[in-house]
Amino acid sequence: MKNSEVLLSRADFWRYSYITYAIDDVAPASLTLQDRFGVNVNLIMLLCWCLQEGVILTLTQCQQLIECVEDSEHQLKAHRHKRHAAKPKEDEVSARYDDLKAEELELEKAQQALILAQFNQFDVSYLPKEAAVGGNVFNASIAAFINAYALREAPQARLLLSAIIKALP
Incomplete structure (x- = not known):
């Protein structure tokens, strides 16, 4: 049932x-996961939301989310490369760089729209509300996410993901 x-x-x-x-440390940990391990930051944010709301994502759902952003992720990577190349020196100001940052945020928003179009079609399960936030119940979304990105054999990546999760209110 959808x-x-x-x-x-x-x-x-x-x-x-x-x-x-x-x-x-959410931003630095997320960017390290992105740059070193190919993890999509928008999907990290969705995972965090799911954990806080008690939504359980399956491995198949995580894989579908990764697949749905594949094209936009290539576009974002190319844009990030262009923005990094345009980064001004310490004492310089660059309108071009600022424009590229603004464009990148729009690309991020567009990617989030793709994620939500897929996510909102899922039939999801929920943890009991009392277990969702601060409970001692493990949300299987974490394991699904780790497996979807093949991070089981990447202890540094798992530590970064753990740091992000621990930082959530």
């Missing part, structure tokens, strides 16, 4: 991602 309502809206997910990304 969901008859939207689980997560674009605006809510963007706001959630913005707030979560700003927490402690």
Whole structure:
């Protein structure tokens, strides 16, 4: 059975991602996972939201999410490369760099829309509400995510992911 309502809206997910990304070491850990292990930061943010809401993602669902952003991820990587190449020196100001940053945020928003279009079609299970936040119940979404990105044999990646999860309120 598919969901008859939207689980997560674009605006809510963007706001959630913005707030979560700003927490402690979430941004640096997410970027390291992205750069060293090929993990999509928007999907890290979705995983965090799922953990906080008690939503359980399966391995198949994680794989489908990764697949649905494949093309946009190539576009984002190319854009990031262009932005990094345009980064000004310490004392310089660059309108071009600022424009590229703004464009990258729009690409990120577009990618989130793709993620949500797929995610909101899933038939998901939930942990009991009391177990979702601060409970001692393991959310299988973590294992699904780790397996979808083949991180089982990457202890540094698992430590980074653990740090992000521990930083969640």
